[in-house]
Amino acid sequence: MRKQYDLIWIGTGQATMSILPRALAAGKKVAVIEADKFGGTCVNSGCTPTKTLVAAARAIFQAKRGDDFGFSIGELNVDFKKVMAPQIFARNRANKGIEFSLSQHPNCTVFKGLGQFVDEHTVSVAGQVLAGEYIVINVGSRARDVDTPGASSVQWLNNHSLLDLKELPEHLAIVGGSYIGLEFAQIFRRFGSKVTVFERGPQLMFREDQDVALIAEDVLKSEGIDIVYQSHVCQVSALLQGEQEKVHIQYKHEGEDKSLDTSHILFAIGREPNSDRLNLSNANIQMNSRGFIEVNEVVQTNQPHIYAIGDVNGQGAFTHTSVNDGEIFWDHYSCLVGLNKEHPELDRTLATRNMIYAMFIDPPLARIGMNETEARKTEKNILIATLPMERIARAREKQETKGIVKILIDKQSEQIVGATVFGTGGDEVIGVFAAFMQTKMSYKHLRRTVFPHPTVGELMPWILDDLTLLKKHN
Incomplete structure (x- = not known):
């Protein structure tokens, strides 16, 4: 006998707890399927544990820099088990917390096991058959298999x-x-x-x-x-x-x-999508040659009632893009089912998203939009301004001067089309450009913005005084 649900949610990556509470609060009957640990890559093997280790590594590195700041702590010993313990605790707490929260909600039924499609509206899991009016695939990706001999x-x-x-x-x-x-x-x-x-x-x-x-x-x-x-x-x-x-x-x-x-x-x-575990052919869901599920601008698959969000759709390989996929889904879904009657016109789509990410080496590297190499290949006239981190007072005060800032402007529209902030605080400063690019306003408004001193961010408007036309590649 099939169990009927308003929404079947397959996989529990980071978009899950951003979106499902809204559906549950609206009274929707939801089935959640998870084959592994709750929370997906970010919680279990990505951001949560690795950034905990980044923090530990930075603390060790800074302790060894005592001479740079006029002090000495003597011999430094690293207890590896103690260093690893916080990230183990953090990921266990997070995935168990997500599982508990979903399991306790009266409108949510959790199924542990591998969900596989029977047909366009039906999914089997752990010997049970579930039918859903709408289905969201949120199964993420995994580390690419190693085929190196030996x-x-x-x-x-x-x-x-x-x-x-x-x-x-x-x-x-x-x-x-x-x-x-x-x-x-x-x-x-x-x-x-x-x-x-x-x-x-x-x-x-x-x-x-x-x-x-x-x-x-x-x-x-x-x-x-x-x-x-x-x-x-x-x-x-x-x-x-x-x-x-x-x-x-x-x-x-x-x-x-x-x-x-x-x-x-x-x-x-590299990583590869987990789409191969779902029997997608039974639901006639289209994938590309690399195994990513093909979606439109509102993350619908070729089956309009089935959505694919997160790494599995190939539209971004980051927690924040997964969460944004979830929000795009929610905007569209909530209108379809009558939950969003005040704002029927949707403007949040994949096309309106500016790709942004950070790499958490120390100092961090963060980028939004195009970089200089990409800008040189476009047909548009692009203005560029750069500044070494060593010229930023806050970086000098922290004695962390390695890095560079680059800002790219479309000369005709005067909009910021890309920024790279590589240096101390870059992972946070990049958010300034993310917010500003979303407004599509002229960069001149950013130039007039006052930031607090002394910060890395305060130099971002001033860099714009040195814009020059970027030469194209021949």
Whole structure:
């Protein structure tokens, strides 16, 4: 016998607790399906635990900088188990809290197990069949499978398993020089591990401007992290040295065969959607060639009553984009079912979202909209203004002067079309540009804005005095 629901919600990523309380408060009968731990990637293997580790690593790093500020604390000892404990506690508290909150609501029924489509309106889970008037797919993504020869012979790590380490790696090799890999590289170097990063390309963070990547390289190398560019890990194997099992890595560096022995290896080679676990073909839901569920501007699939939000739709791989997807869904859904009668005209869509993100190395790198490299390829006339962080008084006062700020303006519309803030406070300052870009106002209004002194943000309006026309690539 099928159980009927107003809304079936498959997967409990971060949009869940932003949106479901609204549906439940409106009296909707909701079924929630979760195959793993509640809260998705952010809570269990992403933001919550990793930023807890970032904070610990920064505290250790700052303690070692005593000489820069005129004090000494003597020998510094890191207790790895104690360092890891807060992130374990944080993720356990978060996922259990989400599960408890949903389970206790009278309008919500929680089903534990893998949800799979039977047809367009029906989902099976744990031997039960559920029917939904509307369905939301929120199953996220996972670390990409490792197909490196020999990987099955070693205990390789991904971003999830790394968080359960009981002992500090003596030497951590990281395959992948992008956001996840670099955050962990700095974290574990500051904890005391030797760290080597293998990057296939000629620069770190391939999506960023070359000068930005070079600053990141300088930051990481100054802390003792080894970076091997133009490298390809060809094979890994287990190597016993005394009573310790090592990882023997064979790799090519600029075409030359080389090898390295490490205690641990982390593969940070990207993520893939969990769409392959849902039997989407039974519901005739369309995916692209990479397995992401195709959606329109209001995150509907080709089945109008089925929505796909978060990482699984390929429209953003961040917690904040997942949450925003949820809000786009709610705007559309609440109008369809008559919950939003005051504002029938919808203006929140994927097209109105400015892509924004931050990478939490220290100092953090944050960006919204296009970067300089992308701007040079557009047909528009773009104005650019830049400022090294070393020229910002607040950065000098904190003795954290590495980084750069870039602001990009569409000359014709006078709108800000992109900003990069790489440096102390960048992860917070970028929000100024996010809010301002949403207004679509002329940058001249930002120029007239007064910020408190002394802050990093106070220099953002002043940078605009030095706008110049960006030259195009030939």
